[in-house]
Amino acid sequence: MKDQNKLSKKFKFPLNRVDWTNTLFLLGTLIVSLTIVPFYIWQHGADWSKVDILFHSILFFFYYCFTGMSITLGYHRLFSHISFKAKWPVKLFTLVFGAAAFENSALDWSADHRRHHKHVDTDLDPYNINEGLFYAHIGWLLFKLRPIPPLNNVKDLLNDKWVVWQHNWWKPVAFFTSFVVPFALGFSYGGYEHAWAALLISGFLRIVAVQHSTFFINSFCHWIGNRPYSSHCTARDSWIMALVTFGEGYHNYHHEFQHDYRNGVKPWQFDPTKWTIWFMSLFGLTYNLRRVADANILRREFIETELKVKRQLEILSEVEISSIPQEYILNSIEYLKSSAEVIKKVTDELQAMANKKIDLSKSKFIQMRREMDVILGHIQIISQAKLKMA
Ligand SMILES: [Zn+2]
Ligand SMILES: [Zn+2]
Known part of the structure; x- marks a missing residue:
């Protein structure tokens, strides 16, 4: 209750610091997803066969999982926390599909995230929940920080040639993977009608779904659920959040043991990111998986x-x-x-x-x-x- 009261604390909108690129992108993709996507499906979907619907569902599902897990498995547990090591194909895959989530480069993402862990719930926490639920969810992305924090907490990642490559090229990579590839796949499946459908569903709608699934971790995972491991910070464990965040909902555990490659440590806890890391370790693609005793x-x-x-x-x-x-x-x-x-x-x-x-x-x-x-x-x-x- 005490924490919830804190959430009524007001975030003041510093209009002179609006990050227009982020704001227009986040708002634009959301508006397209809520208007043009349903309208297009309503206009064309009635003519689609079961196979057409299956094609778009499968494409959306794989794109959602590939880009979402590239954030949780790659950006978060691999690059930000080094909770395991990975061979170059895993790094390359998560860097390419992670870029397609349009959440910045892995280097910038990790720098923000490491600051979040180090300074959680304080003014130095980039997505400080005490500034309010809206701020922690998306508000912090709409405004530029001044001064821009230095990249002095990711020196290890600056020595990784794949991470540095992605940092320099992530925008064209994201555009190509997120928009050009679904459009081309849709076109090769059924011409322009399905090309536009794939662009709208597996491009725009999927970006919005993945982004908000990540944002949930910064907002609701610091707001709802319980704290079995530590009540020193606001991070909480919630199985509901785990369902929509590829297993990141066990956030109280994660804040207490951030270098563990698992977030859901109990056998019944839903953590597909952990399962994927473990599964890849059977083939040597991932190794040195760190776990707390x-x-x-x-x-x-x-x-x-x-x-x-x-x-x-x-x-x-x-x-x-x-x-x-x-x-x-x-x-x-x-x-x-x-x-x-x-x-x-x-x-x-x-x-x-x-x-x-x-x-x-x-x-x-x-x-x-x-x-x-x-x-x-x-x-x-x-x-x-x-x-x-x-
Ligand atoms: Zn957190
Ligand atoms: Zn973390």
């Missing part, structure tokens, strides 16, 4: 749980306990009071394992996680009881 991850979760317990007990100290009559709630309160010992024992054990670089066995991991789930369960019981009282 289970013991470290669990330790972090226990530390965060301890904070939640403390906060809960603090709130309870202000409530008259006798006004919460149910016995099972009183039991939960007692349990929370004694849970400090459980947490200390487990975190010490996990710390010792991390020091010795020993990871958890599967059964130990499950047992410890169950202990944490019991504590979180008691917190939930108390919160719900308080909600009912309110």
Whole structure:
């Protein structure tokens, strides 16, 4: 609630600093997608056969995945975080299709993103959520920063010839990949009618879809969801966001362990970017995949749980306990009071394992996680009881 109040903080529009190129492009593609694209489909789509519809659906789907994943897998996890290494075909592919998302060069993108991690939630964070949801989503792109921040945090990438090549040529590459190729594919499939359709659907509409899917990470992933790993920053884990961001929705984990090639670390979490990186590693296309040991991850979760317990007990100290009559709630309160010992024992054990670089066995991991789930369960019981009282 506190964070949401902060969002009402106002972003003032500095009209003298409008970045007209970005603004016109972002607005133009959005307007075309909302007007000309549906109009064209309405005008011509009635004459299309099932095969025609299938052709455009498949082209859109592949273009959406190729360009979207080039951002999450390439721009983000490979170039910004070096969370794994990749052979040149992977670099070239993600640089070409990443350019086609029209989100700047990988070098500039990484420089912004590294600043975001380093200065998250402060004025030096390029997409600071405390400036408001609109600013974090798209507003920050509409205005030029003065002075322009130097590229002093991407010196490693300046030594990568593929990254430097893309930095110099990304605009023509983006134009060719995003507009010329779909137009040509549509033309070879069915003449000018399908060429224009492919340009509109797999060009314009797809650009807007991919861009907003990236923007969601900067806005909603700092706004909705929970914080199982750290409440020190606004980043949140949300499975809904993971669905529309190729797995980047587990953003709380990502901010805590930014060099892990995974964002969704739990087996059931939807993270197609992680799966693709792992799959390519089977063929040697990606290697040196960095992952945080289970013991470290669990330790972090226990530390965060301890904070939640403390906060809960603090709130309870202000409530008259006798006004919460149910016995099972009183039991939960007692349990929370004694849970400090459980947490200390487990975190010490996990710390010792991390020091010795020993990871958890599967059964130990499950047992410890169950202990944490019991504590979180008691917190939930108390919160719900308080909600009912309110
Ligand atoms: Zn973030
Ligand atoms: Zn990141």
